[in-house]
Amino acid sequence: MERQILHVDVNNAFLSWTAVYMLKNGYHTDIRKIPSIIGGDEERRSGIVLAKSPIAKKFGIVTGEPIYFARKKCNKLEVFPVNFEVFNKYSNDLFKLLSEYTDKIERFSIDECFLDLTHYLRGRKLIDVAYEINKRVEKELKFTVNVGVSSNKLLAKMASDFEKPNKVHTLYEYEIEDKMWPLPVSELFMIGRKTVPKLYNLGIKTIGDLAKLDKDFLIKRFGKFGIMMWNYANGIDDSEVEERKEDPKSIGNSVTLPKDVNSIEELEKIVLALCEQVSFRLRKHNLIANTVNVQLRTKDFKDYSHQKQLKFSTSSTKEILETAKEILKEMYKNEPIRLVGVRADNLEDKNEVQLSIFKNDEKQDKIDSVLDNIKTKYGYNSITRAGKLDVENIVKGKEKKNQL
DNA sequence: TCTGGGGTCCTAGGACCC
């Protein structure tokens, strides 16, 4: 039985949501209608373009490029900051509206959802539901979405990426040849900037070129990734719409430093702040981690990371911090560091793990839980450990940025 | 005034075991 899948994608999400929020709060200009972007903080060296208005796009501004470059392309460009509280609110509003149509709904990212309506159409046509969602979102939420209509997730997602904004598109199997195969291969989901030149060297320029290629050749050349590329180019995707994302597989926190840091003492303070974030979020999810990973980025953008397994899984700030410091000491080569990250991996559900008497440090658990309650109640920065104070500004506000 | 931060998944190579 053919499945009935929709993909809903918010047009210029961060910019649209900011526009709606500002209009609602008395601002008279709709920033969607001027050359504008949502950008990071240039002084904190996180100044990249996160979203752009259609007019900004016409000036050649692309997502991900430094704001500095974007300004050179358009001197009238207006730059607005991110506000994840606002974004999460509108994201939730959208999810709520879409949940009226099916229980089988997957939040793919802050601004994208998949809906499986196979058993929820009640005699209606999928395309009619798609148009209704498109119209309702615009009318009730004041921002616009593209809706992709098809029989699997990949095709629905490719469809929603066709002409924007505020459009409904179908991409059924019989339409693949006409609608998808002529597109440049870079448009295919999962074909990124490293793969495009490799395919280009093989004479593959369009998705159609890729689809018609010998599957075994691709497997030999790209392994598992080759199978996936070939399947996607041919519109094949059996993956289910996941009603509920399982627990995260890792939890991390990283920060670009306002200035390069070249002292282990300074780095340790930053690691402390990051460990507090990571372990706090672990406990919030009721998860414990078996592996701690530390990432460093040098001033010339070389990334490296080291990890260490713990004897016993934990969510204790103290234990994660101790391990992270050990790793840092081992890997740090006395060079200017631009970014520091801490990540907890190999997560397990705390309730499902039989806690041994030795690893269950009840006293530390209690301290963490008291601190967590205060943080939850009064906001994350209401309480800090002694060493953290002078890096507060660096990490300040970051906990609010965590998408989903 | 140049380049975020949150993730997932895959691979190659080394250690170690039988």
Added chain:
DNA sequence: TCTGGGGTCCTAGGACCC
């Protein structure tokens, strides 16, 4: 003399996504 082969686990790095 000439140094297997399969399997698992771990690590570091790199690809991709939004």
